[in-house]
Amino acid sequence: MTKRWQKDADGILIFTGLFSAALAALLTVSVQDLKSNPQDTTVFYLANIYQLLADPNISRTSILATPVQPPDFSPPKSAVLVNSLWFLSLVISLTSALLATMLQQWAR
Numbered sequence: 001m002t003k004r005w006q007k008d009a010d011g012i013l014i015f016t017g018l019f020s021a022a023l024a025a026l027l028t029v030s031v032q033d034l035k036s037n038p039q040d041t042t043v044f045y046l047a048n049i050y051q052l053l054a055d056p057n058i059s060r061t062s063i064l065a066t067p068v069q070p071p072d073f074s075p076p077k078s079a080v081l082v083n084s085l086w087f088l089s090l091v092i093s094l095t096s097a098l099l100a101t102m103l104q105q106w107a108r
Contacts, residue, residue, distance in 0.1 A: 006108075016093045027083070033076065036073035044071075
């Protein structure tokens, strides 16, 4: 019976290892949706600089008096939900690998 448990644990370890590796690759791509894009901030500031330089009627004192900040970033709710599910799936996968390893150790 313990031999069967060890073989089952081997199968679980192989599956969870492959699944966790694929999941980690997907997470590295998906987690980018949770961060603000630095190019958007650069475009925002460049557009403001262009507007200031293109309008000769603006005085230098009015430029310094009105600091302009880029809009606050908030990730889309769908990105938060999807990433939460990806991370939960990774935790469950790694937990099952840990339990399979513990089963193998116990079965020896």
